[in-house]
Amino acid sequence: MSQPEATSEACTVVPATAGAWPIAQRIAGQLSCRVARHAEEVISPVALFVDHDDLWLQKRSSEQVSPVRVDFASPGLQHRRKSGQNELLGRAVGVKGDVRPSVLDATAGLGRDAYVLADLGCSVTLIERSPVLAFMLEQALERASISAIASVQLACSRMQLQPGDSRNYNTSKETVIYLDPMFTERRGSAAVKKDLSVLQALHGSLENEDEQLLAWAMSQPVRRVVVKRPLKSPALDLRKPSHTIKGKAVRFDVYAL
Structure with a gap:
């Protein structure tokens, strides 16, 4: 059964720091997602923030501000x-x-x-x-x-x-x-x-x-x-x-x- 995969349009990749911009570009290309330099530019429901040694999800909605991570050692x-x-x-x-x-x-x-x-x-x-x-x-x-x-x-x-x-x-x-x-x-x-x-x-x-x-x-x-x-x-x-x-x-x- 062929089913559509989850859309990458739901997420935008954003660098957590200015120095992480190349990382954000690379990951966005890998995931076929949008990329934005700043969180204010995000129009998708979710942003994936990336840094040199960290990444997390955050909803664009103002009510949901806490990050969501996948960390098995948390x-x-x-x-x-x-x-x-x-x-x-x-x-x-x-x-x-x-x-x-x-x-x-x-x-x-x-x-x-x-x-x-x-x-x-x-x-x-x-x-x-x-x-x-x-x-x-x-x-x-x-x-x-x-x-x-x-x-x-x-x-x-x-x-x-x-x-x-x-x-x-x-x-x-x-x-x-x-x-x-x-x-x-x-x-x-x-x-x-x-x-x-x-x-x-x-x-x-x-x-x-x-x-x-x-x-x-x-x-x-x-x-x-x-x-x-x-x-x-x-x-x-x-x-x-x-x-x-x-x-x-x-x-x-x-x-x-």
């Missing part, structure tokens, strides 16, 4: 390693005893759930159709490979990035497909909503995309499909799961194939 992600939700996610994909499934994260986004799964010992293939997010994931994985934190190096050695649309991908070595649709009714902190709004701006909107992703996933030769959902929302495409693992704010619908 304090927030390291703190999440101790979260009870990690255990729920691990159980959902089948982590048990010495079993560590090979997982295809078909909606990688900022890569946080993929990192958690890799930290639990799973090998994870990340698929991301937004060229901008795929580039940020690639850069984050490169930085993680030389991180001073040994656990970050180890987890990211289990992660492999595959840019493109999941629906064009045929699984081979993976035994579990993980889907985290960008449900608009997601509740949580302002940071969660900020991240979601940036992802939605970069991905655009395709009709029935989540249902198409689930149909694709169910057609693949894997042992199970796991879908992350809001706690009280109906099952995706009203397809009844084999079983459900519930947390405080989200649940994981498990489809055993």
Whole structure:
């Protein structure tokens, strides 16, 4: 199935400092994005700010001013390693005893759930159709490979990035497909909503995309499909799961194939 990829028109590359202008030009050319010398010139919904050793996303809207980064060594992600939700996610994909499934994260986004799964010992293939997010994931994985934190190096050695649309991908070595649709009714902190709004701006909107992703996933030769959902929302495409693992704010619908 051929599907349009996320548009690069949603993002403009901006140098964070004057000396980063050549870097911004190079990255904009690589991503087929607009480039602007100053943030005031940005007309797209999202700007990708780049510097010599840093890059982040920021919405043009005045209400959303905090940057969004992909950083597997960030304090927030390291703190999440101790979260009870990690255990729920691990159980959902089948982590048990010495079993560590090979997982295809078909909606990688900022890569946080993929990192958690890799930290639990799973090998994870990340698929991301937004060229901008795929580039940020690639850069984050490169930085993680030389991180001073040994656990970050180890987890990211289990992660492999595959840019493109999941629906064009045929699984081979993976035994579990993980889907985290960008449900608009997601509740949580302002940071969660900020991240979601940036992802939605970069991905655009395709009709029935989540249902198409689930149909694709169910057609693949894997042992199970796991879908992350809001706690009280109906099952995706009203397809009844084999079983459900519930947390405080989200649940994981498990489809055993």
